[in-house]
Amino acid sequence: MVAEDELHRGHLSEAYQAADRSSGWMLANIGGMNEPAGEWMTAFEGALGYAFVDKSLLERAITHSSFANESPRSQPVVDNETLEFLGDSILNFLVAEMLLEALPDAREGVLSKARSHLVSEGHFAEMARRLGIGSVLRLAPSESRAGGRLKESLLADAFEAVVAAVYRDGGMERVRELVRRFFRDDIASLNPAEITFRDHKTALQEFAQAAGKPLPVYRLVSESGPDHEKRFVFEVEFEGAGCAVGEGPTKKEAQRRAAKALLELLGRDSG
Secondary structure, three states, rough: OOOHHHHHHHHHHHHHHHHHHHHOOOOOOOOOOOOHHHHHHHHHHHHHOOOOOOHHHHHHOOHHHHHHHHOOOOOOOOHHHHHHHHHHHHHHHHHHHHHHHHHOOOOOOHHHHHHHHHHHHHHHHHHHHOOOOOHHEOHHHHHHHHHHHEEEEHHHHHHHHHHHHHHHHHOHHHHHHHHHHHHHHHHHHHOHHOOOOOOHHHHHHHHHHHHHOOOEEEEEEEEEEEEHEEEEEEEEEOOOOOEEEEEEHHOOOOHHHHHHHHHHHOOOOOO
16 A cells, blocks of 8 residues: 555656646646646545545645635636635544544543644644645745745645545545545554653643743754755753753654653653
């Protein structure tokens, strides 16, 4: 299954490199312009594991507001923001359903923290990267040049919108199948004993508040690597407790690891 997914993503990347060469920027020809949508759409549907009946729903799901805002008035384009709103609710519900099945004896607090980890911008962005959504986003040229295809917020929003598009196209059972496939391994790997300590930034903030101290301060120490393989180093300082450093592929993950390191120094982290 992994090899098959990689093959689909490879086809998707090749299709978009060709589209980029012919149009000057990716997806410039989608949605009533010059290039037929079939090639990229078939590749993306293969990676997604779902073929849309109404292809316009998929086009809308990957349309950022920057693209819609720059479309001609004579050919208005609808962005993905309302689908994003719907997708967020669907994912919260379906992931909660899966957690209840996987952890039937867990308390509400543990389930809530597990869901917060799974239903988060960072996790959705990772799902989007696995699917290659960044390659198919409909962005204005300026947003694309600014690195929009790599931005976690745009990737997460598009992932939510794609989930909503599947729901609108195929109904609840089809989107449930999709979400279960996406989240199955992540939920299976959860360790109930560690879930309480997973949200390290929140735990550190709560500890500071309980101690009557100012909130922890995070500072970017360094940023390195190409756009597709960034590495960030953050330092977190907590009054009266010193500081700690964390490194990660995103700013949020580096901050989370810094918070975890400081909690360990304080003897407050067991996960």
